[in-house]
Amino acid sequence: MIQAVRDLQRLREISKVVVKHGFGELLDRTRLWEALGRREVSERPSAAELRATSARRFRDTLAELGPTFIKLGQILSARPDMIPPDFIAELSTLQDSAPPLPLEQVLRLVEEGLQKPWRELFAEIDPEPLASASIAQVHRARLPTGEQVVVKVQRPGIEVQIRSDTDLLSYLARFLEGVIEETGIYTPTGIVAEFQKAMLLELDFENEARNIEEFGKNSRENVVIPRTYRTHSCRTVLTLEELRGLKLKAVLEGTAPPDVDRKLLARRILDESFQQLFIEGIFHGDPHPGNVIVLPGNRLGLLDFGLVGRLSKAMQESIVVLVLAIGLRDPDTVARLLYKVGIPDERINLHRFRADIHDILDRYLGLKLSEVSSTTLLNELTDLALTYKIKIPKEYAVLSKASATTEGIIRQLDPDLDVAQVALPYAKQLLIDRYSPSSMSGGLLRLLLQLQGFLQDTPQQLSQILMDLEGGKFSVTVRNEEMQRLNTNVKALGILLFMGSIASGLIVGAFSLVGRVSGPEGTHWPLAALAGLTLAAMLFGAAVTWTLVGGRIRKLSVRRFLK
Known part of the structure; x- marks a missing residue:
């Protein structure tokens, strides 16, 4: 009964924020007011608010609604198959931060999670947090053996809050699905179900530890994957080797020391990306500059493995063939591959589908593959697939967003780097292995x-x-x-x-x-x-x-x- 009252209060709070940012008509169409018992009165959006783009207002709505909705926005920003490019651009700017927890509470959470006094596990824990976000807080620490580590501690009550909010999102999604015709092949309930699954994985730090260890299986000369300390980790506490270096963000902003080689970094980032894509079949789903550390010797350190994508051999091969077909301006092969890897919602006119792909490829006629923006081209092909109600598998969608992020970093570090030329040996190796x-x-x-x-x-x-x-x-x-x-x-x-x-x-x-x-x-x-x-x-x-x-x-x- 108490939880039901809290849910109703939270639902009314959500409705007020939605109206405040100019989306009241959406609630009118869902007839949500009937479920709430009365129409909530909220301040009307300002003229400036209404002049802002829908994408900007949507981002502000999620930001005001708190941690669960901010994470929803961040996850959606990695799904170009679900939302338009202007929404992706806005949601990518969402910042997830929260006031820091006091050290005493952090130590208590460590002991509750690991079932031992913290002094038996750590020689010291830095009282000042390295980062404080809605789900977890990160502190530097030192083990009794002298090793420098970082400890990620989950905030108390965050799982209960997220489960409650996602249940409400499911309730709202059912309303939307029942009354809004243009929800498309990605139904609101389907989107919320995927979000719930992603959030539960992110709340499980043991899942992130497994991802890190899977990446660490393959030796890398110029890329460092942090070591996990399983004896000092559990579902709510994660202890990792500390990678001390310079955030890639500082390099992109031009504040890096002179010994940092931007061209070498660009090449190594690209090599690592293709190594993950074509050789290992597992890739970092969120390689933004904040998750990349520049270590001494222009080596790279990767952080935050909560979002990871996996590709089967068949998926890897289809990506190579797709790139080759685009390079050869072969719309028939592109159409066949998109139809094959996608999930058609209904029968489609394949002749018209091929013709539309031909029109897209014609716009890039005369350009070298290295001169083509993969982000723009992939977005156009994804939009076309959605127009024909072909659902793109999640792995390809996450890969598309990760590739777009990597491409943006490369263009800032070394605009002259020939991406296609770097990719060629990896693609060849994949095909050689495939047909050995x-x-x-x-x-x-x-x-x-x-x-x-x-x-x-x-x-x-x-x-x-x-x-x-x-x-x-x-x-x-x-x-x-x-x-x-x-x-x-x-x-x-x-x-x-x-x-x-x-x-x-x-x-x-x-x-x-x-x-x-x-x-x-x-x-x-x-x-x-x-x-x-x-x-x-x-x-x-x-x-x-x-x-x-x-x-x-x-x-x-x-x-x-x-x-």
């Missing part, structure tokens, strides 16, 4: 295993269909000759599936034997493997010949059974 003999044989083995599974499952699925037909779950009218033909076809399919299952098993076994015999000149084919492959080919060939000639399989019209 070991990768191809592994892919073939997976395909054969899938085929074996398909052949094993199909009889059971066919049996289920026949049982449904026999049990009267389908109303079917079939002439005698059609039933006779069906019986013949079922027998033929049964023989084909039986022989095919044996053949696929022999093939998988043969490949397993091949992998076990190797010599100085490569892999030798053992006699048993050759015999298995030969027998498999004979069995499968005999089955196919019998079904096509003796069994006389004909195509079945499913529609006739469903009329």
Whole structure:
């Protein structure tokens, strides 16, 4: 009961702020006032407020509503597939700060989280915080071993507050979804659900520790990933190696010492970006200047791994092909890839879709790939996909925003750096790895295993269909000759599936034997493997010949059974 009253008060507070910034009409359309019991009265927006852009007013609304809504804005700013570029630009400026907690409270939170007196874990903790944000506060500290670390401590009660606010957001989203026609393929409830998931991950510092350790698995010559101290970390406390250096932001502002090499930094940032994208398949989702430290020797240190994206091998390959297709001005391939990696909400006119992509690529005709702004081009392609109601997977959207941030940094540090030329060796390496003999044989083995599974499952699925037909779950009218033909076809399919299952098993076994015999000149084919492959080919060939000639399989019209 008490929580319900608090929620109602918070909902009224939200409605007042929304009206204050000129979005009262939105609440009118949702009929939220009926749920609140009365229309809330708030100061009318000033003339200057109304003259400001909707994006600016939206940013100010979120900023005034507090931590949960600020985080919502920051997460949305990384999703160019969800909101327009002008909103992204405004939301990217949202600053997440909060008054610092007193040291006594911080020490108590450390002890509650780690279940030990803080003096057993740390020699000292600096009373002055390095940073104080809405979710956590960061302090320098020293371990009993003398190692310098930073300790990130979650604010008390923040999880309860965020859960309460996101529940209210879900309530508001259902209102919006029910009454606003132009919500598009990204429904308000879907957006809030993604936000809730992202926030719960950000509140779990153990998740961030896992992300850091995953990045740290791969050795880097010029990039430092901070070490995690798991014995000094938990869900609400995270202890990391301290990286002491200069914030990249200072370099971009021109306040760096003369020994900082801007061109070298640009190249190393770009190399690290492509290493993550093409080689490792895991990338930093928020590489803004505040999360990059310039260390001695122009090395880079990366911070804040709360937002991380992961790419499968297929995703990595599609990105390479997309870049090549854009470089070759091949709208057919671009259209095919966007349609393939996206999630179409409905059938689309592919001919018109390709024509619209052709129009976009034509605007860049005559320009080198290095002269094309990837941010602008990706935004145009994303907007076009949304126009055709093709939903872009989250990983690609986060990557698009991260790439835009990196591109902006590179252009400030070294405008003459040829991004395409730097990317080429990484893209080549990805394709070489993709089509290497070991990768191809592994892919073939997976395909054969899938085929074996398909052949094993199909009889059971066919049996289920026949049982449904026999049990009267389908109303079917079939002439005698059609039933006779069906019986013949079922027998033929049964023989084909039986022989095919044996053949696929022999093939998988043969490949397993091949992998076990190797010599100085490569892999030798053992006699048993050759015999298995030969027998498999004979069995499968005999089955196919019998079904096509003796069994006389004909195509079945499913529609006739469903009329």
